Amino acid sequence: MGKKIRIGMLGAGRIGKLHGENLAYAVPQAELVAIADPFLNDSIIEWAKGLGVENCYKEADPIFNDPTIDAVFICSSTDTHADYIIQAAKAKKHIFCEKPIHYDIARIQEALDAVEKAGVKLQVGFVRRFDHNHKAVRDAVASGKLGAPHVVKVTSRDPGPPPMEYVKVSGGIFMDMMIHDFDMVRYLSGSEVTEVSTYGGVLVDEKFAEYDDVDTAIVMLKFENGAIGVIDNSRKAGYGYDQRTEVHCAGGCVQVNNDLDNTAMISTADGVSVAKPTWFFLERYNNAFIAEVKDFISAIVNDTEVPVSGIDGLMPVLIAKAAKLSLKEGRSVKISEITA
Amino acid sequence: MGKKIRIGMLGAGRIGKLHGENLAYAVPQAELVAIADPFLNDSIIEWAKGLGVENCYKEADPIFNDPTIDAVFICSSTDTHADYIIQAAKAKKHIFCEKPIHYDIARIQEALDAVEKAGVKLQVGFVRRFDHNHKAVRDAVASGKLGAPHVVKVTSRDPGPPPMEYVKVSGGIFMDMMIHDFDMVRYLSGSEVTEVSTYGGVLVDEKFAEYDDVDTAIVMLKFENGAIGVIDNSRKAGYGYDQRTEVHCAGGCVQVNNDLDNTAMISTADGVSVAKPTWFFLERYNNAFIAEVKDFISAIVNDTEVPVSGIDGLMPVLIAKAAKLSLKEGRSVKISEITA
Amino acid sequence: MGKKIRIGMLGAGRIGKLHGENLAYAVPQAELVAIADPFLNDSIIEWAKGLGVENCYKEADPIFNDPTIDAVFICSSTDTHADYIIQAAKAKKHIFCEKPIHYDIARIQEALDAVEKAGVKLQVGFVRRFDHNHKAVRDAVASGKLGAPHVVKVTSRDPGPPPMEYVKVSGGIFMDMMIHDFDMVRYLSGSEVTEVSTYGGVLVDEKFAEYDDVDTAIVMLKFENGAIGVIDNSRKAGYGYDQRTEVHCAGGCVQVNNDLDNTAMISTADGVSVAKPTWFFLERYNNAFIAEVKDFISAIVNDTEVPVSGIDGLMPVLIAKAAKLSLKEGRSVKISEITA
Amino acid sequence: MGKKIRIGMLGAGRIGKLHGENLAYAVPQAELVAIADPFLNDSIIEWAKGLGVENCYKEADPIFNDPTIDAVFICSSTDTHADYIIQAAKAKKHIFCEKPIHYDIARIQEALDAVEKAGVKLQVGFVRRFDHNHKAVRDAVASGKLGAPHVVKVTSRDPGPPPMEYVKVSGGIFMDMMIHDFDMVRYLSGSEVTEVSTYGGVLVDEKFAEYDDVDTAIVMLKFENGAIGVIDNSRKAGYGYDQRTEVHCAGGCVQVNNDLDNTAMISTADGVSVAKPTWFFLERYNNAFIAEVKDFISAIVNDTEVPVSGIDGLMPVLIAKAAKLSLKEGRSVKISEITA
Secondary structure (H helix, E strand, O other), rough: OOOOEEEEEEEHHHHHHHHHHHHHHOOEEEEEEEOOOOOOOOOHHHHHHHHOOOOOOOOHHHHHHHHOOOEEEOOOOHHHHHHHHHHHHHHHEEEEEEEOOOOOOHHHHHHHHHHHHHHEEEEOOOOHHHHHHHHHHHHHHHHOOOOEEEEEEEEOOOOOOOOOHHHOOOOHHHOOOHHHHHHHHHHHOOOOOEEEEEEOOOOOOHHEEEEEEEEOEEEEEEOOOOOOOEEEEEEOOOOEEEEEEEEEEEEEEEEEEEOOOOOEEEEEEOOEEEOOOOOOOHHHHHHHHHHHHHHHHHHOOOOOOOOOOOHHHHHHHHHHHHHHHHHHOOOEEEHHHHOO | OOOOOOOOOOEOHHHHHHHHHHHHHHOOOOEEEEEEEOEEEEHHHHHHHHHOOOOOOOHHHHHHHHOOOOOOOOOHHHHHHHHHHHHHHOOOOOOEEEEOOOOOOOHHHHHHHHHHHHHOOOOOOOHHHHHOOOOOOHHHHHHOOOOOOOEEEEEEOOOOOOOOOHHHHOOHHHHHHHHHHHHHHHHHHHEEEEEEEEEOOOOOOOHHHHHHOOOOEEEEEEEOOOEEEEEEEEEEOOOOHHHHHHHEEEEEEEEEEEOEEEOOOEEOOEEEEEEEEEHHHHOHHHHHHHHHHHHHHHHHHHOOOOOOOOOHHHHHHHHHHHHHHHHHHOOEHHHOOOOO | OOEEEEEEEEEOOOHHHHHHHHHHHHHEEEEEEEEHHHHHOHHHHHHHHOOHHHHEOOOHHHHHOOOOOOOEEEEOHHHHHHHHHHHHOOOEEEEOOOOOOOOOHHHHHHHHHHHHHHHHEEEEEOOHHHOOHHHHHHHHHOOOOOOOEEEEEEEOOOOOOOOOOHHHHHHOOHHHHHHHHHHHHHHHHOOOOEEEEEEEEEEOOOHHHHHHOOOOOEEEEOOOOOOEEEEEEEEOOOOOOEEEEEEEEEOOEEOOOEEEOOOOEEEOOOOEEOOOOOHHHHHHHHHHHHHHHHHHHHHHHHOOOOOOOHHHHHHHHHHEEEEEEEEHHHHOEEHHHOOO | OOOOEEEEOOOOOOHHHHHHHHHHHHHHOOOEEEOOOOOOOOOHHHHHHHOOOOEEOOOHHHHHHHOOEEEHHHHOOHHHHHHHHHHHHHHOOEEEEEEHHHHHHHHHHHHHHHHHOOOEEEEEOOOHHHHHHHHHHHHHHOOOOOOOOOEEEEEEOOOOOOOOHHHOOOHHHHHHHHHHHHHHHHHOOOOOEEEEEEEEEOOOOOHHHHHOOOOEEEEEEEEEEOOOOEEEEEEEOOOOEEEEEEEEEEHHHHHHOOEEEEOOOEEEEOOEEEEOEOOHHHHHHHHHHHHHHHHHHHHHHHOOOOOOOOHHHHHHHHHHHHHHHHHHHOOOOOOEOOOO
16 A cells, blocks of 8 residues: 555534544545644544544644645535635645535635646535445446436435524525435436426424525426436424435336334334434435545545536535525526526 | 115226226125116126126116116216216216316316205215325324424326327326326325426427327425425336325324335345336225225215315316416416416 | 036135135136025025025035036035035035145045045135235245245244134144145245154243143244245234245245235334234235135136145145144154154 | 553454454544464554554463453454463453354353453453344343243345355354354343254255255254244355344234345336345444444443353353254254253
């Protein structure tokens, strides 16, 4: 094994720590060497030391300025993503960036331009593409054995709504939750979304209305290849993390169900019970998080294409904006209408 | 057991024969005593004799004029339904009518008025309400234990497209196929549909375009109770009859899958295979057809309400027309817009 | 369609009525024309009239003596089976006989000899062979695509124990309950059982011990073709009728699960529930009962072999006796040891 | 977090490496500090360095003599287990030992005596107890909600037979493969096995006969609490690792099925396919291996009982010997007969 890829981590919150531990324990070709977090404290420093990381900063600059660092993981708040991408690109570092890149289309484009100019790699964190289930759907469709896709379906329900502080700044259900599903339909169908139409409601918690948001939504989609599709989202499933995808094609259908906590079936006179779906994304996408990081490191080591590109980061933001506009104006919206 | 309900059958095609055999073999309280079919021939007469029916006519009048006949089954072509309902009502006979009642809203209303004026019972043949699976969804929702419905979902795919002669006169995918699903969402949600939005495509067979029809369609729905929903249809599943329903509620989700030919799982080095869904509606809804007829006869015997009313016959026609208009005009359509 | 096969029914208890109704309603080529039951009463006569049967007797002789009757169904108590078979054979009538033929091997042999001498057909009522699930296992094995059978497994559990009056005279768990499974392993494996070993316990109800019976039992089996197998039985499942079969072969495994009341899955914060297995054999084997009678009638009409022969009636009785002896003596017992 | 538990690893083959990596990456409270392997080579040393382990030996003594080492993992060949346990006990080190402890009962007893005398902890590596599925069965039974166990069932099939060099020295199917199932039935039933009866065959590969072994076996079991049970094993499933358990109790049944590679269902005109079971124990029991080591370390840190005791290591060896004797002598064998 050659030289390890040296990583600097920007942001050591929940998702940053998750990637950090995966890099340390599960990706032999990578080495986490520095972290930067504006809220750096003893707890973060101790966590870093546990992973063998000595360099802990409040500022990002020391990481950009360290010539021995090959790549950065941008796990900070969304408003910093584009800035950090541009700085990292200038510093000639490869970039793994959590989604979404930014809420502003022009800013995303600047970031992608900087990446292209610098010739570095940029992978966006759409982790579900690395899930064993959704990947099986994609592989079946991409194999061509089922023929052309006709209907693409995604269901996503969270176990329960997020804190209202998060809702306030998250960009709303289309930008923070359904954005994963917009990525998923592109991934599964192998085609671009051209138009969407949205129905939504505030059914889970009236507070969503205060933030001009909905908690339940259905979005129909048209695709460039002629297929049509539909996504349904709910902020509250109650029974766990409900993540199902399905593509119906000319020659048949492929669909996946949820992962369950176990396969037990308990049968009594009172009824038959089975296990609930895994509770949330950390359980469900545990292995997917490892796989996405491995693939990013592998793309650097072998100088191959990353599996989720900058364009893959841009498109779901456009679709999210179109879906929101459709809900607001009560009409079908073309993706080409979205410019900012 | 008291006096049997005496039945006259109008139309002895596939569906008429099915109901006739169920009446003869599976509904002890009913007695099929006469049939009328404009295409009456030896084969039909022999079939009728096998069921112990001696009175076979080309015209419907002898049935309407027979005072010993308590009820009629209208299984003739759709254009005759409203006329027969009106005649039967005048003759004070209870009526079981296959769906749809008519393609014209005013004509449906005339028929319903005639029924109301005569005080006879009218049940419309939405057989899926009597299916063990969909009924389990409805019962779970109606029990109130899951709380208010949030998202109502129906998937319907036929094994393969019907003959083009049928497509030509069927009224199109919304009127002849999705009409069942429009009934289903009303049944499952316990609420009226207020608005729909449609995306559709000609993906299975280009000939559908010649008849101004689509073969693949998705319709989003809004309900009076605040819920939203979606139906997806395809004329071609290939693998069997795909009929799944799901209602996600405030307190959880209920969903049903397809009935399979058997429960066998065959595992080899090449893969693991399970049985296909039952092939078509005759297999899938075999017991449901018996149950719907039993319930109709029971409503007559006990003078109770029929389980599928005239309004239940009207509403899906309105929704079908709205869905078709939505597709044509590329906009969301309110049910209240449909007047003819 | 040619002349109908005219049937006389011997015994109009639960199983006789079931076959009678199936003959009347579901088998167009058959005609039930007479019944005989020593406990004939008004209720039975009314039931018979409802099926169009005018000839009701207390004695069996009028049926044997009626030259227009082609076949008899022996649904009377087990102790009469062999006698009736012999009389029916002498009267040159084809015979459908419920299992078991008799508890005494010599008496079974006499009955089979009479049948052979008379050249009539005898089908024994092992109805599970006609079940869609078990048949799928058999077909997969018999196709040869899975290679030679290695391990044959059957699980059978009744929803609850039968009345103790029945237990007293039934011949015990091996003769009245597991006998179906002994037939099943022969059917599935395509091979004869050569040896068995039994473990059993009185765990459900201590009263079974009073009748020298057990209520829970496991029997291992050796087959002529080298395969080995195991059956487990319990008199009480509580949750429904549990009937699963499995054959593991050189090239893979085929297994079937229970039929459920419906496919509904209800997911809430409290858990996920699915439907229970169908409650008892009348629900589970409803279609199988029709199929077995159809096949019997078809074998007469076309003069082909019946699907369950006299030998198929004899062998499970031998195995049941060996299993009981194994339990009693605490040792493995060869089928060849059983002579009476 | 207090002081880490310092571990010495004896044996760095496949299973030793697996535990070593889990200790290094997944158990924060443990620290792997030394390894000893008689076949120590550069590859092992490099692997150890990758985990931060500097001390690599050919002999075990340096580990036993190192006073800073708290516990050892015995992952060497089976014939060395008892010796190492005794030495480790004398050196006052806690012990995790792979199964089986030894093939000789007296030698196992010596080892257990040494452990007891030293007052150290000994956990035996029956990893399946830590699997999410089997644990769900155990928990359901142990909760008491299902009532007393009546029938305990285990199916185990390997994807394919092991190399014949392994078969030669493994102790045979009962000692190297079914031993896990003997542990499992004790774990699931909460009761001791008292008697077994075995049927077996050489059906997969004739070479097994050369080593006086079988490749397919069924063992019936009696338990102290009155329950009965059955295990079936095959050396070749072909389709993956087939590991199913089931306990039928007075009040109902709990059963688990296999983990599958994913939840995809692909439906076409040719059939419906689902994913295969995970291929082998490394995939299936990946998380279980981590959990068993965590529990061992936790028992040391908190000075609580280990979850799998020395007696749990002894009993399956006794049952394996009884099962083998039963097959050889063609009779039911009591566990109390086994003395050596």
